[in-house]
Amino acid sequence: xxxxSGNKMLLQLPATHDATTYVTVAALRNTSWNINKTSIDAxxxxxxxxxxxxxxxxxxxxxxxxxxxxxxxxxxxxxGPDADTTANDRMGHGTxxxxxxxxxxxxxxxxxxxxxxxxxxxxxxFHVDSLTRTGELNGxxxxxxxxxxxxxxxxxxx
Amino acid sequence: MAGFKGNxxxxxxATSGTATPxxxxxxxxxxxxxxxYTINKSTIDANNxxxxxxxxxxxxxxxxxxxxxxxxxxxxxxxxxxxxxxxxxxxxxxxxxxxxxxxxxxxxxNFQIVDEAGFTLTGRFNVDSFSRTGELNGxxxxxxxxxxxxxxxxxxxxxx
Numbered sequence: 001x002x003x004x005s006g007n008k009m010l011l012q013l014p015a016t017h018d019a020t021t022y023v024t025v026a027a028l029r030n031t032s033w034n035i036n037k038t039s040i041d042a043x044x045x046x047x048x049x050x051x052x053x054x055x056x057x058x059x060x061x062x063x064x065x066x067x068x069x070x071x072x073x074x075x076x077x078x079x080g081p082d083a084d085t086t087a088n089d090r091m092g093h094g095t096x097x098x099x100x101x102x103x104x105x106x107x108x109x110x111x112x113x114x115x116x117x118x119x120x121x122x123x124x125x126f127h128v129d130s131l132t133r134t135g136e137l138n139g140x141x142x143x144x145x146x147x148x149x150x151x152x153x154x155x156x157x158x
Numbered sequence: 159m160a161g162f163k164g165n166x167x168x169x170x171x172a173t174s175g176t177a178t179p180x181x182x183x184x185x186x187x188x189x190x191x192x193x194x195y196t197i198n199k200s201t202i203d204a205n206n207x208x209x210x211x212x213x214x215x216x217x218x219x220x221x222x223x224x225x226x227x228x229x230x231x232x233x234x235x236x237x238x239x240x241x242x243x244x245x246x247x248x249x250x251x252x253x254x255x256x257x258x259x260x261x262x263x264x265x266x267x268n269f270q271i272v273d274e275a276g277f278t279l280t281g282r283f284n285v286d287s288f289s290r291t292g293e294l295n296g297x298x299x300x301x302x303x304x305x306x307x308x309x310x311x312x313x314x315x316x317x318x
Contacts, residue, residue: 004298114234
């Protein structure tokens with residue numbers, strides 16, 4: 001087993017915040033996620049000098065981060081690499097912009113990863129912590145987005 | 159002795175979330191790249207006007223915490239012990255895929271560091287953070303950060 005290509009890890013969004021048809025964000029470069037689990041300190045004088053934490057305590061939070069090339073202001077679907085195939089449609093970057101601009105709601109989001117029998121996804125409801133867009137001198141117009149989960153995040157086979 | 163190889167400093171995990179796994183119930187985590195541990199021992203300042211110009215700390219004071227970080231190549235969702243699906247379980251995902259052993263879901267999990275000489279460091283850990291990254295034209299990789307809860311035991315190799 002030689003591992004999987006990082007190109008298979010993709011951030012997906014629905015066209016509206018509460019829809020559940022997830023489409024890959026256009027022109028991604030890097031995608032990653034992490035889960036953080038906090039601890040509740042339970043150290044006492046009986047612990048013999050070792051720190052101790054409550055079993056079953058703490059809080060889980062998932063973060064999504066992704067970056068890529070800014071290719072469109074469209075909110076909703078744009079043509080993907082194969083313009084003739086709707087299956088290859090991508091989510092336009094206007095969707096990210098509107099998810100970042102709204103003060104009304106969080107956004108459903110998903111990361112898909114792996115391949116074949118080892119394909120899986122993480123799905124949940126996310127707050128857009130930040131959306132950055134950068135235009136460098138003689139460089140590309142790029143974006144990066146970071147999101148934090150609200151509520152349960154589900155890991156499932158896709 | 160020319161030193162130990164970094165490739166032989168390995169992370170093992172318990173086959174289930176139980177609080178008291180047997181010595182043989184640890185399995186090497188698959189496809190590791192980097193493995194490291196740190197023991198932090200805090201101090202209690204005891205400086206006073208009689209201690210002169212030198213820093214004084216309480217003998218036998220302070221708190222010990224053991225941290226582990228490891229990273230490697232993601233090989234798949236397999237939930238057998240030592241495979242990466244099981245790391246997801248230790249990280250706090252309540253998952254039920256495939257032929258999963260239905261062990262107790264706990265927040266803490268037993269892990270072990272083993273070195274080239276076979277010495278072990280064993281304890282119970284919170285998974286502070288688990289990340290997975292897919293870079294453009296790169297590999298799908300993961301990293302894990304663990305912090306101990308309670309005693310961590312340093313032991314000599316068990317005779318075969």
